[in-house]
Amino acid sequence: DQQVKQNSPSLSVQEGRISILNCDYTNSMFDYFLWYKKYPAEGPTFLISISSIKDKNEDGRFTVFLNKSAKHLSLHIVPSQPGDSAVYFCAAGGSSNTGKLIFGQGTTLQVKP
């Protein structure tokens, strides 16, 4: 039972264009969501988060949108840069009282120069 799903294993965009990464979840008890970025041979690093009381959070080139009725969130990167090439994981929390996060399978983003 996969509670957090990233249905696109990979995405390729041109430098300067927008990258849109998508994530769907099934558990309505989740009340906060995060995006992590992972380079090869490194651990995931935190990128941006959003609480379920909001529908948008912005941090520089990164914006996360949350659609609670659709149980869907997306990460927009504008403009995309070659250094953004990495694996992106969405994660959800709040369904338990231990703070554990449930991760999606990841989307590999390639930004071409």
Next chain:
Amino acid sequence: GAGVSQSPRYKVAKRGQDVALRCDPISGHVSLFWYQQALGQGPEFLTYFQNEAQLDKSGLPSDRFFAERPEGSVSTLKIQRTQQEDSAVYLCASSIAGPRAGKLFFGSGTQLSVL
């Protein structure tokens, strides 16, 4: 330290061997998590500590897996009688606050290969 430190970076074990993986969290971080990441998958929760107390071990796949954090800082994940399906990257993460902290800081992981 500056970040979460894990050792060893790589571990090759023969099937049936016991292994111990170490995690040094960021100093002062209350919460510590262990995750298992199989190839091509996202991290999967194994267990959670708040200080020295193991509050959630629901993700441990079998009783061959054991984790401890006796003094509320360094943690060890032990796998007994390793099997090939245990091959994965084991990630440790810490956060400054207690439950529902959200933002986790991850180490680089220990890549375990069981032959």
